[in-house]
Every structure is written in C-alpha cells, then in structure tokens.
Amino acid sequence: MNISVPSGILSRRIGRGFKYNSAETRLAWVMVSPWLVGFLIFTAFPMIASLVLSFTEWDILTPPEFVGLENYHKMFFVDKYAMHSLKITVVFSAVSIPLNIVFGLGIAMLLNTNIRGLSTFRTIYYLPAILSGVAVALMWRWIFSTDFGLINAALNVVGIQGPAWLADRTWVIPSFVVMRLWSVGGGMVIYLAGLQSIPTDLYEAAEIDGANWWKRIRHITLPMLSPTIFFQLIIGVIFSMQIFTEAFIMTNGGPANASLFFILYLYRKAFQDFQMGYASALAWLLFVVILAFTLILFRTAKYWVYYEGETEGT
Amino acid sequence: MTGRFFIGLNLRNTIGKLVVYALLGAGSIVILMPFAWMISTSLKDLSHIFRFPPEFIPDPVIWDNYPNALTKLPFDLYLANTLIIVAATLIGELGVSAVVAFAFARLRWRGRDALFIVVLATMMLPRQVTLIPDFLIFRFFGMYDTYWPLVVPSWFGNPFYIFLIRQYFMTISRELDEAALLDGCSKFGVFWRITLPLSVPVLAAVAIFSFQYHWNDFFRPLIFLSDTDKATLALGLRFFQGTYGTEWNSLMAASLVVMLPLIIVFFFAQRIFIQGVVFTGYK
Numbered sequence: 001m002n003i004s005v006p007s008g009i010l011s012r013r014i015g016r017g018f019k020y021n022s023a024e025t026r027l028a029w030v031m032v033s034p035w036l037v038g039f040l041i042f043t044a045f046p047m048i049a050s051l052v053l054s055f056t057e058w059d060i061l062t063p064p065e066f067v068g069l070e071n072y073h074k075m076f077f078v079d080k081y082a083m084h085s086l087k088i089t090v091v092f093s094a095v096s097i098p099l100n101i102v103f104g105l106g107i108a109m110l111l112n113t114n115i116r117g118l119s120t121f122r123t124i125y126y127l128p129a130i131l132s133g134v135a136v137a138l139m140w141r142w143i144f145s146t147d148f149g150l151i152n153a154a155l156n157v158v159g160i161q162g163p164a165w166l167a168d169r170t171w172v173i174p175s176f177v178v179m180r181l182w183s184v185g186g187g188m189v190i191y192l193a194g195l196q197s198i199p200t201d202l203y204e205a206a207e208i209d210g211a212n213w214w215k216r217i218r219h220i221t222l223p224m225l226s227p228t229i230f231f232q233l234i235i236g237v238i239f240s241m242q243i244f245t246e247a248f249i250m251t252n253g254g255p256a257n258a259s260l261f262f263i264l265y266l267y268r269k270a271f272q273d274f275q276m277g278y279a280s281a282l283a284w285l286l287f288v289v290i291l292a293f294t295l296i297l298f299r300t301a302k303y304w305v306y307y308e309g310e311t312e313g314t
Numbered sequence: 315m316t317g318r319f320f321i322g323l324n325l326r327n328t329i330g331k332l333v334v335y336a337l338l339g340a341g342s343i344v345i346l347m348p349f350a351w352m353i354s355t356s357l358k359d360l361s362h363i364f365r366f367p368p369e370f371i372p373d374p375v376i377w378d379n380y381p382n383a384l385t386k387l388p389f390d391l392y393l394a395n396t397l398i399i400v401a402a403t404l405i406g407e408l409g410v411s412a413v414v415a416f417a418f419a420r421l422r423w424r425g426r427d428a429l430f431i432v433v434l435a436t437m438m439l440p441r442q443v444t445l446i447p448d449f450l451i452f453r454f455f456g457m458y459d460t461y462w463p464l465v466v467p468s469w470f471g472n473p474f475y476i477f478l479i480r481q482y483f484m485t486i487s488r489e490l491d492e493a494a495l496l497d498g499c500s501k502f503g504v505f506w507r508i509t510l511p512l513s514v515p516v517l518a519a520v521a522i523f524s525f526q527y528h529w530n531d532f533f534r535p536l537i538f539l540s541d542t543d544k545a546t547l548a549l550g551l552r553f554f555q556g557t558y559g560t561e562w563n564s565l566m567a568a569s570l571v572v573m574l575p576l577i578i579v580f581f582f583a584q585r586i587f588i589q590g591v592v593f594t595g596y597k
Contacts, residue, residue: 024421027501031417032429034410038470043436046447053446060450107341110334123584124342130580130587133530134551135569139352142562150351153368182345186591193592234438242440245532249552263442270446271537280446287443294438 054281059274071281082282084257085265086289088173092261093240096177101232104187105225109217111188112195122189129186137249140179141166144250166251169258176259179246187232194228195221223306230297230305237293241286262286356380356567363562376563383564384571387557391543392550396529399464399546404524406469408517411476416505418476419483420491430480436473449537463538464531468524475520478593482516483509519590522583526576547572 054071058064075082107125111118128136143150144165152162163171202220211219222229244263247253253260266286270279350370355363356379357372384390417423418430452463490512491504499507510517532548539545542553554568580587 020422020424024501025423028417028421028423028426031413031421034469035414035433035471035473035476036429038467039432039436041451042448042467042470043439043444046444046451049447049450050443050445060453107338110338113331113334115331115334115338121338121342122588123581124345126584126588127577127580128345129591130526130576131530131573133532134548134555135572138551138555138565138569139348142355142566143348143351145562147366148364148368148562150347150368153366156367182348185345189588189591238438238440242442248532248536249555266442267537270449276446276450283443283446287440290440 050280050283053277054284056277058276060276061274064277067277071278072285074278075281075285081257081260081265082285085260085262086285088258088260089241089243089262090289092173092176092243093237095173096180096240097233097236099177099181100184100187100236101229103181103184104232105191105229107184107188108191108195109221111192122185122192125185126189127185128183129189132183133245134249137246140175140246141250144175166259167255169255172251172255172259176243176246176250180240187236190228190232191225194225198224226305227307230301233297234294237297238290241290241293352566352570355562356383356564356570358563360561360563379563379567380571383554383567386564387550387554388543389547389550389568389571392545392547395461395544396546396548399461399535400525400528402461402465403468403528404521406465407472407475407524408521410469410471411520412479412510412513412517413505414471414476415479415483416509419480420488420505420509421501433473433476437477445537452538458538459540459544460538461544464528464534472524475524478520478590479513479516481593482513486512515586515589516593518583518586519593522579522587523590525579529576 053064055066055068056064057067057070111121111125146152146162146164146167149162149165151165155162165171165175198221202224203216206216206220242263243261244267247259247261247264248267251259253264262282263286266279266282269275269282354370354372357375357377358369358379359372359374359376362369362372418426418433448467449463452458452466455462457463457466486509490508494504494508495501530548531546532552535546535549536552539549545553551565551568551572555565558564
C-alpha cells in the first residue's frame, strides 16, 4: 500500500478488538449512501454496460446485435483511424507531460529563492491554469494563425518565417504541446509548496559536506519532491490522454487527421455515426491503455519515488 | 521569511538574482502575451485585423466590438443557462461531498477503508469509459436535451472533492469533537456545528473548483443539449465560431467576456484557490 497510496492518505487502521458502534455505523452508511448510489449508477453499472456494449453493434434505433470480438478486431486491424488516433494521443502525452513537469519544476525552483514579488509571479504563472475550454481554444486558434497570428508575428521580428502551425501536419501536434505548456502554472504551485516544505537543515548539512548545487538538487530536492512529481505524472497521463475540447475547436482533427485525438474520434463514432458498440470498444481500449500506463508508472515508483516513512503527514 | 532556499542556495550575489528575475520576467511576458493579444484583437476594426505584421495597439479603438459581439447571439440567455447549471452542480457537489467526507474522516464503521479505496480509484477513472452508457441512461429516461444529465451526477458527490474535504477534516483536532460529544451533541451535530464551520477554507476551495469546472465544461453540454435556447456559454462560443468564424475581433471579445468571471474570482480568491490546489496535489 505504501507504494500505491502516499503515506498519510489512509487513516490508521482500526484495531482488532474494536467494537463498532451500531448507531455510528448506521449514520456512516446514511452519510456515504449518496456517493455509493451514485457510484453504482454512474460508474459501476456504466462500466459493465460499456464492456457488454463493446461486443455488440448498436445504432440506438434498432436493437443491439451481438457481434463477439468484431469491434476489437476492427479497431486493431481494419479501421486505420483507431490506431492512428491512439498513436498521436500517446505521442502528444509523451511529449507534453515531461515538458510540463520540467518547466513546472524549473519555474518553482526559480520562485523558491529569496526574491521579491514571489506572490505576483505566482499569480501570473498560475492564471492560465484556471482557464480552459472553448474560450482558451479560440484564443490559441487565433494565436497560431498562419498569416495574422501572434506567434508568427513574433517570429517575423527575428527574421524567421513561421510554419502554418495548426494547418500543417507536422506542426499541429507541437502546437497543442505549446498550448498545454502555457498552463504549466497548475503543477508549478504544487511543486513550489513541496519545495517550501523541504527542511532547510538538509541543505545546510549538504553544504557543510561540500555538495554543489547539482548534487543538492539530485540528492535532496528531487528525492524529496518525488512523491509530488509521481502524483503529477499519474494525473498528467489521465488528463492528457483525454484531450478533446481544444482539438474539437481548434482543428477538428485536421489537417488530414493529423490532430485526430482519440476522444475526438470516439466522439465522432458515438455521437455522429451512432456506432455505440464500436465507440464502447474504443472507450475500453483507452481505459486499458491509461490503466496500463498508470500501472507501469506505479511499478517504477519503487525505484525513484521516495517516501519519508511515517514521520510526517496526517 | 528566513531561509527560503534556491535549491539550497541563498542568493546573495546580485548577478544570480538578476538572472532569476530576468528568467521569471521573460516567462511572465510569455504567459501574459496571449491575453494582451486577445485584448488588442478584440478592440480592432475588422480591416485592421488582417494585416501583417500586426499592429499591437489598436487604432482606432473599437469599443463597440463588445456590445456587438454579445448581441449577435443571445449571450444573456446563455449566461443565465450557465449560471443555473453552475449553481445547481455547485450546491450538490459541495454539500454531498462534505457529508460523505465526514463519514470517511470521522466515523468508525466496517468497510470504511475498502470503500475509501474505491473513492480513490474512481478519481483516477477516465470519464470516457462510462460516457456512452451514461448518455444512454439519461436518454432512456427522456432527459436528453434537458439540464438533468448535467446536474444530476453532481448530486451524488464527486470523488475528487470527497477526497479533498476528507483530507482536510483529518487535520482538524478530535478534541473538540470529543468535548461536544460529552456535552451531549450527536455525531451529526459534531459534523454540522464543529467540523463544517472549521472547514471553510476547503469548502471554499471546492466551491471554486466546482464553479470553474462547470463554467468551462464543454463536453457534457455538447453531447446532452441540442436545443440552441438551452445552450451554455461554452456552447454559445462554439456557435459563434461557427457563424462568425472570421470575425476575430468579435470572437476574441466574446471569449474574453466568458473568461472574465473566472479571472475575477481568481484574483479575489487566489489564496483559497492555490491552497486548495496544493492540498490536492501534494498532501
């Protein structure tokens, strides 16, 4: 449990000889019942239902028809867009997540110095993280405009003729990466809080031992922050793999399907083509892929995530 | 504050400080530039937008772009619709999540730890796996193109907020609870009179997160609503893009107006916001 759930998340175990109070138990079940009912109706049942649906062909209007593994066969071997959209979504995440972590950490380290104006900088960097959705997507669409956009105007100043960004098959995914990097402040504030909680005597001791700045980062800062980085990595995978609104508004999958992210494709199959069975199979594929990445990360955790025993926490 | 360390090094030399300021300053410009660009575009005359290189200061300044943008489509109606959804989801998510969190944080009952792990697991679950049946359930009950699918799920609590509030409850001393119990207060009374009033910071953070999420939400309104009169602001912006796709000045004006309430809330409640985020990502 120590690997999968950071220390302090679960409460101390109730001892063996403990007698449960029946009134308290009853109250507890009443209090959790809304969540429990919601979990059954909106999570447990739909998960099973979508698994069942994934073995059918269903257009909503006529009754579903059992087709066995045909949907899965189709998405792996017949439908070239399914694997294509999964691939670009994975590539996007593989580039975007590490960049966000590196920049987030870097800015947090710069802010964690004895400079003035910390809270002003923090406000500025955090601001984009609160905004998302259609308005932001429209803004970026205009920024990336080939002929009249901000980025190409800035590049022009230094004598570079910028690419067509969202209209260019090579540059469209990097454009999305840049856009996501703009909201790097969301992770940054978390790293900053982590940095501020590292006991300074660790650094003092290291300095006395003659450790240079890189050694201090490598042997104190990064190990102490590793649980936070790990958590951000997991959240990053789940969040990034589900990119939809930006793609829907900015490119709608184009040009030539170069930004056909997985959820965008799933949306088309489900809500435009009404292939509910096939779309359910796609949803399960994404779920399994995200789960696999998450489990692999958990597996690697013991090599690099450092938990400080039970000395701190709630 | 003493002893704020840069990777363990107190910056005493001026050159080091200047480098840090220069980097942070440059980064700030990069962050703020898109907003400046948006404001600049929103105040330009349409003929001045399509020029290269672009002019940064609009001349003439067309303030009328704002009223024009907001009346081309019924944004007041979309605002009212959005507020209804935001308010209904906020009350549900906040209230129910707090009640559920209390049972996980403060009551002792068999199965508590096992169920809490389920809460943690659902936090990690990508929503898309449940999306299609979710859609079909609401459609089956005749709730397609109503606000019910957008609101009802939040009235069963939100695992993320349950987790957040529960973690906060765990930090409150139990001594007060015990004193109140000795004075004859019921367990629910403890929740209502002691735990909740002491938890205003986390409840405020959850309220803001919920507001932010549902204000920005596009996916659920997109799949559940079809009547344009029921649209939210996010959907409205998309219609606007569809109809006036090349009028970038109006588009930017409308987008800025939609962003503005969030920016205002952020400036007034920054502390709560950032503490809440830190609490979720770090504890």
